[in-house]
Amino acid sequence: MAERMRPAHARAPAGETADGAGHGAGHGNGWYPLMLSMDLEEGTVAGCTVLGRDLVVWRDAGGQAHVWDDRCPHRGMRFSLGIVRAGMLACLYHGWRFGPDGRCAHIPAHPELSPPPTLRADPLTAAERDGLVWVALGDAPAHGPATGVSAPCVPVRSLAVDAPAQEVARAIGLPAGSRAGGLDRDIDGLVLAAVLPVDRARSMLHLLVIRPAGVGTDRDRRRRVAVWGQDLRDRLEGAWAAA
Amino acid sequence: MTDLVLPDLVLHDDVLDENCYRVRLFLSLLGHRARTVAVNVVPGGAQDSPAFRAISPAGILPVLRIAGVDVCGAGAALLVLAHESGGHGSGTWLPRDPAGFAEVAHWLAFAGGPLTAAVRARRVFLFGEPGDRDGLRRQGAAALRIMEDHLALRWLDGRPWFAGDGPTVADVALFPSFALCRDWEVGHEAFPALRRWMRRMRARPGFVTMPGIPDPGLF
Ligand code: FES
Numbered sequence: 001m002a003e004r005m006r007p008a009h010a011r012a013p014a015g016e017t018a019d020g021a022g023h024g025a026g027h028g029n030g031w032y033p034l035m036l037s038m039d040l041e042e043g044t045v046a047g048c049t050v051l052g053r054d055l056v057v058w059r060d061a062g063g064q065a066h067v068w069d070d071r072c073p074h075r076g077m078r079f080s081l082g083i084v085r086a087g088m089l090a091c092l093y094h095g096w097r098f099g100p101d102g103r104c105a106h107i108p109a110h111p112e113l114s115p116p117p118t119l120r121a122d123p124l125t126a127a128e129r130d131g132l133v134w135v136a137l138g139d140a141p142a143h144g145p146a147t148g149v150s151a152p153c154v155p156v157r158s159l160a161v162d163a164p165a166q167e168v169a170r171a172i173g174l175p176a177g178s179r180a181g182g183l184d185r186d187i188d189g190l191v192l193a194a195v196l197p198v199d200r201a202r203s204m205l206h207l208l209v210i211r212p213a214g215v216g217t218d219r220d221r222r223r224r225v226a227v228w229g230q231d232l233r234d235r236l237e238g239a240w241a242a243a
Numbered sequence: 244m245t246d247l248v249l250p251d252l253v254l255h256d257d258v259l260d261e262n263c264y265r266v267r268l269f270l271s272l273l274g275h276r277a278r279t280v281a282v283n284v285v286p287g288g289a290q291d292s293p294a295f296r297a298i299s300p301a302g303i304l305p306v307l308r309i310a311g312v313d314v315c316g317a318g319a320a321l322l323v324l325a326h327e328s329g330g331h332g333s334g335t336w337l338p339r340d341p342a343g344f345a346e347v348a349h350w351l352a353f354a355g356g357p358l359t360a361a362v363r364a365r366r367v368f369l370f371g372e373p374g375d376r377d378g379l380r381r382q383g384a385a386a387l388r389i390m391e392d393h394l395a396l397r398w399l400d401g402r403p404w405f406a407g408d409g410p411t412v413a414d415v416a417l418f419p420s421f422a423l424c425r426d427w428e429v430g431h432e433a434f435p436a437l438r439r440w441m442r443r444m445r446a447r448p449g450f451v452t453m454p455g456i457p458d459p460g461l462f
Contacts, residue, residue, distance in 0.1 A: 047432050048432055160433030223400075226396055227396075
């Protein structure tokens, strides 16, 4: 069932960890593919879970993506229910606003107050590459996320899979320890697949088609890849539930 | 949107009830105003009172009184309102072409069928109604996944709504169960296509929320 991989690339595949696959699940260093860039529209907020850690992902009006822990410093409520207001993330509960640097800049109940610099969320290291929003966990990354893909990527869809990320990665033929890479799928051409470990039992699979320069990305191709992903998910979940 | 004058529209309503919200949402999207009669379901149990049973024999909410008829249940009320809207320039809520109409019929049956697990799960989680928590939650999530798969493919076809070429009554019937699924502890993260669709729904003129659906208009 494993898909054929592209030949090795010069750059390290994204999410490649020093200790390889599966080690220290729960504290893995490296880059994690959170979501498709297209699913984070300007001025919107989303929730996301990586290795059981809840994150908020939001995009400011300038197009910049931010990833923080999903916990408001005020009373610990979920940031991911909030909204973007005036270029800041506003918590839904009492409307406190936090700027891109994480600092609280506005408290509606005390608009005259300028909040102390210690009142802040801690931004994580985020990046956007190859049509995906990434976050770096653990040690500061030496380089940005890299998928080994060097052509534009066109999003297809993301799928929730009730199976561990390493099972999903193995089924699509990613090398051990890697969370993203190009798959050569015959008639569908090159597909970028990225796997996010949500927790020990669940993952997200992001699929994009890779468009070589000058070649259009037809609808049928993306449709086929979407349906393939759906079949793969159903097979994996069936096998995992039976195990 | 023009405010249609439908005299004597009465909605027997429970603010916390998902099915009542279906009809409130559609009324608002259509620009209708109904006189509401509050039915105290939790904790009053008024849906079982003789007075309410005289209007809704099975004790079903909501009840929409329209054209002198008491229409019981969200599915029926949505259909009647969609039909009513047809001749007033907003006919896309109920497509008249055979394929569009067939798609709407399919998703209305889904909303009144498999998706009722979501409605029941919410009642069990929020109001302590008896029921199989885990089973209903699983069935409800499975129904949402069917919706997610459908919309993911539709989006690739450049048709971001459930049926036809624009928003229809099918979208209104399906929307509340996704918007409220956090009430029964299913997050939105696993459903990116439904999240895209939800943002589109929220941007419609006349959109209204209910308790449990964040209202950015508040600040
Ligand atoms: S909990 Fe976030 S503003 Fe109060």
